[in-house]
Amino acid sequence: MIKEKATASRKTKQVALTTQFAVVGGGLSGVCAAITAARSGIKVVLLQDRPVLGGNASSEVRLWSLGATSHMGNNNRWSREGGLINEILLDNLKRNKEGNLLIFDTILLEKVYNEENITLILNTAVYQVDKTGDTKIASVTGFCSQNSTTYTVSAPIFCDASGDGIVAFMAGASFRMGAEDKEEFDEGFAPNINDYGNLLGHSLYFYTKNTDKPVAYTPPSFAITNANELPRIKNYTLGDHGCQLWWVEYGGRLDTIHQSEDIKFQLWKVVYGIWDYIKNSGEFPEAANQTLEWVGTIPGKRESRRFEGDFMLSQKDVVAQRDYEDAVTIGGWALDLHPADGVYSKHSSCTQWHSKGVYTIPYRSYYAKDLDNLFLAGRIISATHVAFGSSRVMLTCAHGGQAVGKAAALSLEKKCTPKEIYTKGYVAELQLRLNRDGQGIPRVAIVDKDDKIQSAQLKASSTLQLQGFRPNSEWQHLIFSTAQLLPLQANTLYNFSITVDALEKTVLHVVFKISGSTKHFTPDVIVEEQQISLEKGQQCIHFSNLNKLPDATYTYLCFMKNDKVRLQLSDDRITGVMTVQNKINKAVSNYGRQDPPAGIAIDSFEFWTPERRPKGKNLALSWDKALRVFETRNLKDVSNRPEPTGETHAWVASWEDEQPQVTISWPSPEKIHELRLYFDCDYDHALESVLMQHPESEIPFVVSDYTIFDGNGNLLKKVAGNHQGMNIHIWKSGITTDTLVIKFKQSNATIPVSLFKIWAR
Ligand SMILES: Cc1cc2nc3c(=O)[nH]c(=O)nc-3n(C[C@H](O)[C@H](O)[C@H](O)COP(=O)(O)OP(=O)(O)OC[C@H]3O[C@@H](n4cnc5c(N)ncnc54)[C@H](O)[C@@H]3O)c2cc1C
Known part of the structure; x- marks a missing residue:
């Protein structure tokens, strides 16, 4: 029994913790920052004021996490956020394709719980910040109402991922709340504050x-x-x-x-x-x-404070896809503003304007410019109200959290502040480390000197020379314009054929479109148009891309809407090729095309978007010259997803290859400690975390079973049941060999084995 005499006052239990990185807020951004830092080898304390992790994606609030793929309703092909958040979403798919919120909660909890370097403190609201001098945070203090304990966490570096920015606010960092006027950042979409309002509700x-x-x-x-x-x-x-x-x-x-x-x-x-x-x-x-x-x-x-970094993302960065040397993450959700009166407003409940492709966010948006040791993650990052309209979605926040977690570890390693990672030139190292983990930052030139695959010779048992898709018995009724997206070579005349079924005599309109920029997939340039007369009934039609392409690029072979025509389909699915349709997806303000009002500096263009499996089949097209875009050398590329440049960045085995394998050989034996394989986890599929149903629990392009042998035929690894995009194999003491052979199991007759990248050190 405890019996205490009356006293003037008492203190709650006090616990003092010292760590290397303290993260406040356990939404997706805070979770990703904490796990990424922990996996980079530093000790982390994660403080979260609620009983579960996930923030707005948790079962307490119940939002589905979205990002650049935008429910697959925009032109951002293969744009799902890579790295840790991709790993989380693929685990969620495996165990929870029905989108049960409670299961997503447990997946996040398990991920954090499994990290030995993380101390997780739930139900603890941070309410106090102590500083050393004007610009350095020394500790944060929070109270847990469940165990009546006050925690004080001291660390050299902090991350504020709390949504409202409690740490940055109390530490005195400069912030904004409400909309900028149009002039400050030349933002045509900046709202009229009196009419539309200042904040999202x-x-x-x-x-x-x-x-x-x-x-x-x-x-x-x-x-x-x-x-x-x-x-x-x-x-x-x-x-x-x-x-x-x-x-x-x-x-x-x-x-x-x-x-x-x-x-x-x-x-x-x-x-x-x-x-x-x-x-x-x-x-x-x-x-x-x-x-x-x-x-x-x-x-x-949705919205409160936004803190100022050394860079503020604004409308033009998003719309023009402006790249900066310190790009560390991507965004691709529309600029999405809501009227402040919300449910009572006379305005539409939201106004969304998409950009033509994914944009990048600079590292300088992820730290508080006035403080020495505070990273920002989530919706509080340094962006204008208009740009925040896009950067606020949770997969973009999570992607940023990963960059912050990696940067925190790097700043401890280099003994520098978050700002100095930029000013002292460590951003390239940060980008390199992020991309090794699958971050997928586009359009940054990365040279990986540690990658032993760069000096190896790669040989595959076969390479797909794609000349078409094998027909099945299904037909695509052309009630929507439908396009086959193919990576075509420069200056090459292709002769295409496809069987069509005309319900009556008609003319089929075929258009070849490409994107006018290597930064996006929006088909905004017409290369060639043809009218093909059809007689009633089934017939094979032939056409070619008469205007040869000056550069290799993804090309849209568009069969324009004609409800008298059906096109033959195929069951074949191949990495880096797909069909899209000029369709409407009201959930993301896609009405087939967007035509913003004049003067707001946002582009007009069409949307060509995919259908979710089991729909979205390839057209049973064939052509005369093989597409040589799946070569073994692609396995050395930095990128691990197809890009608008027309590069698939993938090796694909041929259909007939029943035992596909890649042999890696070096002129002399190498000591290998780590091998990474990057599979095709279909970056085009929006893996919404909750509510949305997904057609399968594993992405069908991911190779589930494979074995790795050394040059003497010794089995080094045997993998069965893989569902992840990136596999890491570690040999702590290293293995010495001049050859590695990776043998893949071909388990799907319609999907040839593929791999984006091999990396070793
Ligand atoms: C209604 C609504 C609809 C939206 N729709 C979508 C959508 O469909 N898809 C999408 O991706 N995004 C959507 N968003 C945007 C998105 O949910 C947020 O912008 C995003 O969650 C912000 O991420 P965050 O990590 O900064 O904040 P949060 O997800 O809010 O996470 C912050 C965490 O910090 C914790 N915290 C706060 N204060 C403290 C403290 N003092 N101490 C300790 N912990 C603290 C909170 O409990 C929370 O868990 C929507 C937002 C709203 C509100």
């Missing part, structure tokens, strides 16, 4: 479920009674829940930090009022058996 979701008998509903007395007057209520469809209710938004005219609880209460009033309207207005008789299953208690907060 919070949202609160609810889930409903069907029962087997009628369920009555009495709303709480505080629920609104005029939900029928909400401008967007007419779009509500029974069964909409979770992320589909993103438009239940409020608070953009208030102080989204200090009035957050008021905003949440107003959202509760709206949510319960909407449900009252659905259950009791008589407008939804089919809702009789429906009941509320879950209502959010923590609002999703």
Whole structure:
């Protein structure tokens, strides 16, 4: 028994921790920063004020994580964020293709729990920052209400991934909250503050479920009674829940930090009022058996403070895909602003303008310019309100978190501040290390002197010489314009054939399109157009790209919409080629093309987007000259995904090769400690974390089984059941050999074995 006498006051239990890197906030950005740093060999403390990890992606808030692929509704081909967040999403796919939020929670928790270098402190809200001098943070202090303990964490480097920027704010870093005017960064999309508002609001979701008998509903007395007057209520469809209710938004005219609880209460009033309207207005008789299953208690907060780094990302960086020497991450979500009045606004619930391709974010946006030791991650990074409209989505935040985690380890190694990583010229090393982990920063020239594959000779058992796709018995009705995306060579005349079925006599319009820039995949240039007369019935048609391409590039062979025509399909699926359609995806403001108002400096263009498997099959096209784009030498490339330049960056084995293998040989024996293999984990597929269903639990292009032998035929590794994009094999004491042979199991007759990259040291 504990019995204590009365005393004037008591202190809670105090725990002092010292670490090398303290991360505040366990959303996807904080989780990725913490794990990446821990895997780079430094000790990390991760403080999170809630019981689970994931922030807005957790089961507490329930958003699906999105990024550059934008629900596969834009022109950003093969753009899913690489590295750790890709590993997390592939694990989630393997165990949770149905998108159950609770399972995603456990995947994040398991990832952090498995890292020996991380001390995870949940349910602990950081409320105090102590500094050494004006510009250096010494410690952060948080209180855990569950175990009544106060934790003080001291570290040489900190990361603020808390969403509102509690650490950066208390440490005195310069910040902004609200929209810049158009002039400051020459941003045509900057809102008219009086009319549209200054900030994006919070949202609160609810889930409903069907029962087997009628369920009555009495709303709480505080629920609104005029939900029928909400401008967007007419779009509500029974069964909409979770992320589909993103438009239940409020608070953009208030102080989204200090009035957050008021905003949440107003959202509760709206949510319960909407449900009252659905259950009791008589407008939804089919809702009789429906009941509320879950209502959010923590609002999703879109926007509050943004802190200033040495660079501020702005509209033009996003739209023009401007690259900077210190690019470390990518973004590709649309510039996506919401009216501050949210659910009450007369404006559309959001305005989204896409850029033609992915943009990069410089390293200088990821640290507080006024402080010596504070990284920024998540939605608080250094960006204008307009650019934040894009950079705020969670996979972009997570990708940035990875860059921060890597940079934290590098700054300890080099004994320099976050700023000095840039000023002292360590960014190239940072980019190199990130890309080795699969980050996939585009358009940076990286030379990897440690990579022993660069000096090796690579030989494959076969290489695919692609000349077409084998027909199946299915047909694609041309109710949408459909394009086969192919990497064609420069100055080459290709003669194409395909079997089509004309329902009546008609003319088929075929257009060859390419992208006018090597930075994006948007097909904005017409190279050639042809009209092909069709008789009724099945027939094989022939056409060619008469205007030869001056440069190798991805080319769209577009069969324009004609509902009298069907095209023969194929079951063959190959790394680096796919079909796309000129289709609408309202979820991401894709209406087939975008035509922004004049003067806001955003491009007009068409969208050509893929369909999710099992749809999205290749067309049964054939052509006369093999595409030599899957050569073994591609395995030495820095990039591990296809690029708009027309490079697939992949080696692909031939169809007939039943035992595909790659032999790596060096002129003399080498000591190898580590081997990395980068598989095709379909960077085009948006692996939304929750709610969205995925067609398979493993990406079908990933090789699941393979073995590695040395030059004497000794088995070094046997892998079965791989589902990851990057595999790392470590030999702590090293193996000495002049040859490595990797033998892959061909397990799918329609998908030849492929590999993007091999790396060794
Ligand atoms: C309604 C809504 C819809 C959205 N739609 C999408 C979408 O569909 N897809 C998408 O990708 N993005 C979407 N976004 C944007 C995205 O969710 C956020 O921009 C993103 O989550 C920001 O990441 P973050 O890591 O900075 O913050 P968060 O995900 O909020 O994570 C911050 C974490 O820090 C913790 N924290 C806060 N204060 C403290 C403290 N004092 N001490 C310790 N821990 C603290 C919080 O608990 C939280 O877990 C949406 C946002 C909202 C609100």
